[in-house]
Amino acid sequence: MHITFEKVGYTYQSKSPFAFRALHDVDVEIAEGTYYAVIGHTGSGKSTFLQHLNGLMQPTAGKIQVGDFELSSLKKAKQLKPLRKKVGLVFQFPEQQLFEETVEKDICFGPINFGVKEDIARERARDLIKLVGLSEDILTKSPFELSGGQMRRVAIAGVLAMEPEVLVLDEPTAGLDPIGQRSLMEMFYQLHKEKGLTTILVTHSMEDAARYADYIHVLQQGTTFLQGKPLEVFSREKELASIGLQLPMALQFQKNLLKKLGRDEETTCLTDEQLANYIVNLYREEKI
Amino acid sequence: MKELILGKYIPIDSIIHRLDARAKLLMMFSFILIVFFANNLFSYGMLLLFAMCAISLSKVPLTYVLKGLKPLWFLILFTFCLHVFTNKEGSTLVNFWWIHIHTGGIVQGFYISMRFLLLVSITTMLTLTTNPIEITDGLESLFNPLKKIGLPVHEMALMMSISLRFIPTLMEETEKIMKAQASRGVDFSSGPLKERLQAIVSLLVPLFIHSFKRAEDLAIAMEARGYQGGEGRTKFRISKWEMRDTISLVLLLLTFLIILKVRA
Numbered sequence: 180m181h182i183t184f185e186k187v188g189y190t191y192q193s194k195s196p197f198a199f200r201a202l203h204d205v206d207v208e209i210a211e212g213t214y215y216a217v218i219g220h221t222g223s224g225k226s227t228f229l230q231h232l233n234g235l236m237q238p239t240a241g242k243i244q245v246g247d248f249e250l251s252s253l254k255k256a257k258q259l260k261p262l263r264k265k266v267g268l269v270f271q272f273p274e275q276q277l278f279e280e281t282v283e284k285d286i287c288f289g290p291i292n293f294g295v296k297e298d299i300a301r302e303r304a305r306d307l308i309k310l311v312g313l314s315e316d317i318l319t320k321s322p323f324e325l326s327g328g329q330m331r332r333v334a335i336a337g338v339l340a341m342e343p344e345v346l347v348l349d350e351p352t353a354g355l356d357p358i359g360q361r362s363l364m365e366m367f368y369q370l371h372k373e374k375g376l377t378t379i380l381v382t383h384s385m386e387d388a389a390r391y392a393d394y395i396h397v398l399q400q401g402t403t404f405l406q407g408k409p410l411e412v413f414s415r416e417k418e419l420a421s422i423g424l425q426l427p428m429a430l431q432f433q434k435n436l437l438k439k440l441g442r443d444e445e446t447t448c449l450t451d452e453q454l455a456n457y458i459v460n461l462y463r464e465e466k467i
Numbered sequence: 468m469k470e471l472i473l474g475k476y477i478p479i480d481s482i483i484h485r486l487d488a489r490a491k492l493l494m495m496f497s498f499i500l501i502v503f504f505a506n507n508l509f510s511y512g513m514l515l516l517f518a519m520c521a522i523s524l525s526k527v528p529l530t531y532v533l534k535g536l537k538p539l540w541f542l543i544l545f546t547f548c549l550h551v552f553t554n555k556e557g558s559t560l561v562n563f564w565w566i567h568i569h570t571g572g573i574v575q576g577f578y579i580s581m582r583f584l585l586l587v588s589i590t591t592m593l594t595l596t597t598n599p600i601e602i603t604d605g606l607e608s609l610f611n612p613l614k615k616i617g618l619p620v621h622e623m624a625l626m627m628s629i630s631l632r633f634i635p636t637l638m639e640e641t642e643k644i645m646k647a648q649a650s651r652g653v654d655f656s657s658g659p660l661k662e663r664l665q666a667i668v669s670l671l672v673p674l675f676i677h678s679f680k681r682a683e684d685l686a687i688a689m690e691a692r693g694y695q696g697g698e699g700r701t702k703f704r705i706s707k708w709e710m711r712d713t714i715s716l717v718l719l720l721l722t723f724l725i726i727l728k729v730r731a
Contacts, residue, residue, distance in 0.1 A: 235646050260652060268650040275640075276647035278672035288669070292652030323676065337651065 267343030621697025
């Protein structure tokens with residue numbers, strides 16, 4: 180689904196002395212099938228931004244278009260269910276939303292709310308539990324017997340079971356071990372490719388943004404600071420540093436390496452693999 | 468939601484705010500007792516004067532105090548009507564069909580409503596001008612003598628301050644879980660009863676589970692930092708009883724004496 184934001188702003192408790200402007204003048208254009216990363220510090224407006232995507236918050240200024248659904252400051256939308264069915268939102272620490280007696284029931288909860296038949300929902304649960312890297316016999320267990328990492332995966336399966344067209348991820352791997360983080364991120368990426376999802380990832384990790392995103396949007400103090408393709412954004416090192424953001428490790432390594440060798444080249448390595456290949460090529464060409 | 472609970476205490480500076488919490492608690496309790504001694508226009512007038520002085524000295528807008536009365540308007544009106552229609556004292560004012568209204572009923576109804584008004588406004592004053600933590604500390608120190616008869620005063624005060632501390636946290640969490648479930652298609656504001664019940668279950672279960680977990684974490688964290696109950700524990704905030712506290716208590720005592728004098 181195509182998503183556009185036009186001059187979107189959100190003010191908490193407007194018209195009161197406690198008014199707080201969390202978001203202002205944000206323009207966004209997300210084409211269908213894009214992997215879109217949003218980065219910024221805590222308090223930069225990331226959470227406010229992503230809650231607009233499925234109408235949990237409605238803008239107090241500007242206009243949002245998600246597919247053929249419109250949210251505008253002028254007219255409050257009442258029926259949000261059709262929008263929420265299409266936009267799946269994985270909150271930070273999603274394991275907090277588990278509540279059913281069994282894992283299976285919890286995964287089926289979302290789809291059944293949106294009118295999916297029970298047997299179809301169960302089938303989805305069986306497929307998804309494997310997709311998120313757990314075994315099928317976990318379906319009959321209580322979600323509260325599971326480990327933290329397992330709970331996280333179940334909660335994510337619960338959102339995926341709604342079969343959304345847009346997947347919004349708010350730091351989905353925060354607090355997991357490095358291997359778990361990597362495997363979840365890979366899973367999201369596979370889904371993104373296979374099902375042609377539009378994925379919006381909010382993250383602190385420059386490495387994840389660099390590895391997966393087609394487009395990066397940097398928020399600072401509630402508005403757009405920088406946006407563009409990963410290499411474009413990361414070429415503005417000084418500006419990023421001014422708001423306390425660093426380059427992804429691979430890119431930083433390449434930059435330092437080029438400096439050491441005294442070579443004047445563009446930096447191109449967004450991932451570790453690209454960096455490894457780059458170094459191998461340097462060897463082959465016997466430039467080192 | 469946040470304004471609802473925290474809005475109760477208004478952090479401004481006034482003579483009433485600066486009074487020791489113990490003095491304010493003592494005054495509130497005695498005031499509640501004194502209210503029941505009043506039985507004519509003069510004595511109620513004295514009490515009203517005292518309450519009005521306290522409100523104006525506290526610099527809290529009168530509208531705030533009246534807001535505390537909001538849920539009670541119905542009760543006040545109801546008791547007033549009950550007295551008006553059932554009290555058979557004094558001369559008859561209205562005698563129509565089954566409605567008999569006597570002067571005694573009107574007067575008594577007025578006094579009882581007044582009593583409500585006074586009780587609520589003075590207790591609201593306490594919470595509006597005293598930080599919840601100070602109230603807890605004050606209660607602990609007032610009830611301290613009861614330790615001798617085995618009442619766990621310190622533990623009770625601790626329970627109270629922990630509850631107060633976690634109200635905002637709980638509010639935040641409620642909001643977050645509601646949003647997460649709404650994203651999974653739960654409708655909290657409309658729909659048939661059965662669905663609404665399930666919506667509430669989907670909110671309450673996680674909320675309870677996290678509260679238990681948090682309680683456990685908190686207990687471990689406190690133990691790790693050497694907490695072992697109230698025995699020999701020193702205080703971070705030390706409240707000092709000052710001249711103004713004594714004076715305000717004396718003023719209340721004077722009011723009481725006058726009321727004893729003028730009551731019928």
